[in-house]
Amino acid sequence: MAHFPKPAEGSWTQHYPDLSTADASYEDSISPEHYELERKAIFGKTWLNVGRVEQLPKVGSYFTKEIDAARSSVIIVRNAEGIQAFHNVCRHRGNKLVWQDFPREETSGTARQFICKYHAWRYDLGGACTFVQQESEFFDLDKAKYSLADVRCEIWQGFIFINFDKDGTQSLVEYLGPLAAGLEGYPWGEMTAVYKYKSDIGANWKLFIDAFAEFYHAPVLHSRQATAEESRKLQQYGFEALSYQIEGPHSMVSSWGGMSPPKDPRMVKPIERELRTGLFGPWDKPFDIELPPALNPARHKAWGVDSFVFFPNFMILVWEPGWYLTYHYWPTAVNRHTFEAALYFAPAKNATDRLRQELAAATFKEYGLQDANTLEATQSMLESRAVSEFPLNDQEILLRHLHQTARAFCAEYVKTTPGAKPSPALV
Amino acid sequence: MAKLPADFADLEPFTDWCLAAEDDRFAKRYGSNMDEMQTFYDAVFPRMQDALAYLDKFDLDDLPEDAYNLLLLYYSLCTISFPVEAWRQPRVPDAGAAHISNVLAPAV
Numbered sequence: 001m002a003h004f005p006k007p008a009e010g011s012w013t014q015h016y017p018d019l020s021t022a023d024a025s026y027e028d029s030i031s032p033e034h035y036e037l038e039r040k041a042i043f044g045k046t047w048l049n050v051g052r053v054e055q056l057p058k059v060g061s062y063f064t065k066e067i068d069a070a071r072s073s074v075i076i077v078r079n080a081e082g083i084q085a086f087h088n089v090c091r092h093r094g095n096k097l098v099w100q101d102f103p104r105e106e107t108s109g110t111a112r113q114f115i116c117k118y119h120a121w122r123y124d125l126g127g128a129c130t131f132v133q134q135e136s137e138f139f140d141l142d143k144a145k146y147s148l149a150d151v152r153c154e155i156w157q158g159f160i161f162i163n164f165d166k167d168g169t170q171s172l173v174e175y176l177g178p179l180a181a182g183l184e185g186y187p188w189g190e191m192t193a194v195y196k197y198k199s200d201i202g203a204n205w206k207l208f209i210d211a212f213a214e215f216y217h218a219p220v221l222h223s224r225q226a227t228a229e230e231s232r233k234l235q236q237y238g239f240e241a242l243s244y245q246i247e248g249p250h251s252m253v254s255s256w257g258g259m260s261p262p263k264d265p266r267m268v269k270p271i272e273r274e275l276r277t278g279l280f281g282p283w284d285k286p287f288d289i290e291l292p293p294a295l296n297p298a299r300h301k302a303w304g305v306d307s308f309v310f311f312p313n314f315m316i317l318v319w320e321p322g323w324y325l326t327y328h329y330w331p332t333a334v335n336r337h338t339f340e341a342a343l344y345f346a347p348a349k350n351a352t353d354r355l356r357q358e359l360a361a362a363t364f365k366e367y368g369l370q371d372a373n374t375l376e377a378t379q380s381m382l383e384s385r386a387v388s389e390f391p392l393n394d395q396e397i398l399l400r401h402l403h404q405t406a407r408a409f410c411a412e413y414v415k416t417t418p419g420a421k422p423s424p425a426l427v
Numbered sequence: 428m429a430k431l432p433a434d435f436a437d438l439e440p441f442t443d444w445c446l447a448a449e450d451d452r453f454a455k456r457y458g459s460n461m462d463e464m465q466t467f468y469d470a471v472f473p474r475m476q477d478a479l480a481y482l483d484k485f486d487l488d489d490l491p492e493d494a495y496n497l498l499l500l501y502y503s504l505c506t507i508s509f510p511v512e513a514w515r516q517p518r519v520p521d522a523g524a525a526h527i528s529n530v531l532a533p534a535v
């Protein structure tokens with residue numbers, strides 16, 4: 001039974017002629033050869049979000065980012081010019097330049113310069129080599145030739161992106177396209193109360209995006225989140241999105257969610273009623289927010305949350321009550337990735353505000369744990385190859401699009417790179 | 428030595444729930460049984476509005492230590508609200524060995 005209108009073609013999937021409706025193969029999530037292709041064709045070529053400008057408040061602020069899929073570590077630093085990114089590699093003999101205690105762990109802080117722990121070469125915040133220990137022992141060494149190797153770095157709406165493709169010419173804004181353009185102006189920079197979570201997940205990176213790009217599973221897997229009566233109703237009702245949008249490699253799903261506040265207070269748990277908060281965040285907006293055009297594209301009054309998938313591994317969820325959440329999925333192997341989530345709220349004005357945010361964050365974690373655990377089970381069953389074709393319904397359109405886009409990047413790479421061979425997922 | 432403001436002396440038996448890190452609160456929940464959490468919930472929940480009225484009088488960046496402890500107690504109430512109100516068990520159902528770690532939270 002349709003509760004919300006679909007496009008004239010009869011389904012969201014058929015509205016996008018590049019998408020098929022056939023069963024899908026998940027070979028792209030279990031083939032080690034395909035993962036090797038993805039590392040180069042996707043993580044070596046596209047714009048990757050590594051954080052936000054608020055993490056670098058003043059000149060000298062920096063953080064490092066480990067990007068295993070690109071076999072790289074990057075320093076992102078604010079200098080007098082703005083924000084720049086460098087490979088975290090000393091130009092002398094390749095030591096990792098910035099790290100604390102454990103070279104594989106990310107770090108952050110404030111520095112006037114970077115000094116290599118190995119032989120004390122120094123670099124200024126713009127990456128120039130400024131000091132070489134026992135310089136006269138070298139052979140006509142010209143320090144100017146030994147600046148840190150830079151990584152392309154651009155900023156959109158305060159989100160910092162890097163791109164490992166030295167020869168790439170597409171700007172970040174061009175890459176992000178119209179979906180992102182339609183998000184401009186949202187008060188991202190005012191939501192500076194941040195909760196961050198991290199998890200090592202035993203599943204291909206795309207599988208977790210799959211789990212967050214469809215809500216078909218929500219009334220079932222998360223059924224016990226709501227009160228018993230409510231959960232029965234939700235499961236019967238199933239899930240239908242208000243809208244789906246696909247633009248190039250990126251996509252979004254717009255979802256309803258009338259829980260803030262709920263029509264009937266008995267729909268939610270006692271602590272939510274008492275505190276006026278829950279999964280959708282504190283019920284009362286921190287301030288008036290004018291929605292940019294990409295949010296709630298159906299302009300539906302029951303709108304609850306929009307989830308944007310910016311290819312390859314960055315999601316932004318904007319919630320009706322006035323806060324946002326980001327997800328990142330950093331692959332570390334064909335069947336492993338590091339999952340990061342960050343909740344961004346307007347700073348709490350008092351303890352009540354703060355406690356409301358705390359419950360929203362706690363609720364996110366309960367859901368996330370259920371989602372995460374399901375993934376490991378999915379990965380191992382896919383790897384059994386007992387079944388190889390899977391039907392995807394219309395509410396799973398973004399998954400279809402994600403896997404198809406990822407395969408297209410790999411196919412393009414194979415076509416244009418001498419010696420590259422197609423993986424089993426491409427044939 | 429009292430850890431909480433005098434008005435909340437009745438909650439003193441529960442101050443082992445005053446834990447600053449979310450991961451520690453979560454670990455204590457996973458290490459507790461339902462009776463322990465229900466007792467904690469039954470004591471703390473009815474005092475929530477009193478506690479917030481008390482805490483809202485302070486600047487969040489400048490909370491006296493006993494007030495901060497009181498706030499931490501209510502963070503823990505959030506942590507155990509799902510087991511008590513929904514799951515009827517300490518663990519998240521169907522979450523197996525999955526683990527999500529909190530690596531950053533606002534200062535207070």
Ligand code: FES
Binds near residue numbers: 090092095
């Ligand atoms: S490797 Fe950095 S100074 Fe030698």
Ligand SMILES: [Fe+2]
Binds near residue numbers: 217221367
């Ligand atoms: Fe989920």
